[in-house]
Amino acid sequence: MGSACRCIICHDYGDRDRLGNFELRTIVHVKEYGWSVVLIAPRDGRPGWAFTAGLWHTHRVPELAVFGLEPYDMQTIVNNLGDRAAAGLPPAPGQERRDATERHPVALRPVHAQWYDRLLGEALRFYRHPPLPFLQVVWPDADGRYPWQPGSDPALAGSQPCLWLSPDSHPPGVWTR
Incomplete structure (x- = not known):
């Protein structure tokens, strides 16, 4: 994967005068903070989720997605990891991080x-030309086990x-329906 950014900030797709509120808000957030957080409300029997748009643009680190927690907690987790990336501690596949939240460690997959199209479409609207790297921020059960580990809470x-x-x-x- 090359490092060229094809987002709507870096590349003129000829439609800047027709960008919607989402795109305009994302541009403002990315320019001001380095990324934007998209919160998706629970729907169709699925819990809510949150993900970033702009981390790749600003820091050339993977975008982040987290699922199934309270909206404030999910936003805090991706913002904390974004802050760490901005400080030179980028997220990477396979990491277990203890700096995303005080409540528990998280694993990055x-x-x-x-x-992407099913769950992260708003980020695709910002970048327009995937693939771009995304990491899922996975949280453990009450006993500290991740979903892929034997004995984890179903x-x-x-x-x-x-x-x-x-x-x-x-x-x-619920995720495959």
């Missing part, structure tokens, strides 16, 4: 590109998808 599967799997390989449930 790469998001399979086939999920409720994790309903709260957060396994986006490192392709949609065809993902266990059936």
Whole structure:
């Protein structure tokens, strides 16, 4: 993957006079803060989620997505990891991070590109030309186990998808409907 950015800030697609409120708000946030956070409300039996748009543009680090927590907590987690990236501590696949939230560690897993349209479409509207790297911020159950670890709480599967799997390989449930 090259480092060229094809976002709506860096590239003129000939439609700047027709950008919607989402795109305009995202541009303002990215220019002011370095990224924007998109919050998606719970719908269709799925919990809500949050993700960034702009981390790749500003810092050339993967965008982040987190699922199934309270909106404030999800926004805090991705903002904390964004702040760490801006300070020179970029997120990377396979990391377990203890600096995203005081409540628990989180693990970072790469998001399979086939999920982008389904769950991260607003980021695609900002970048226009995927692929771009996305990491899922995965939180553990009450006993500290992640969804892929033996003995983890089965409720994790309903709260957060396994986006490192392709949609065809993902266990059936609210995320594959």
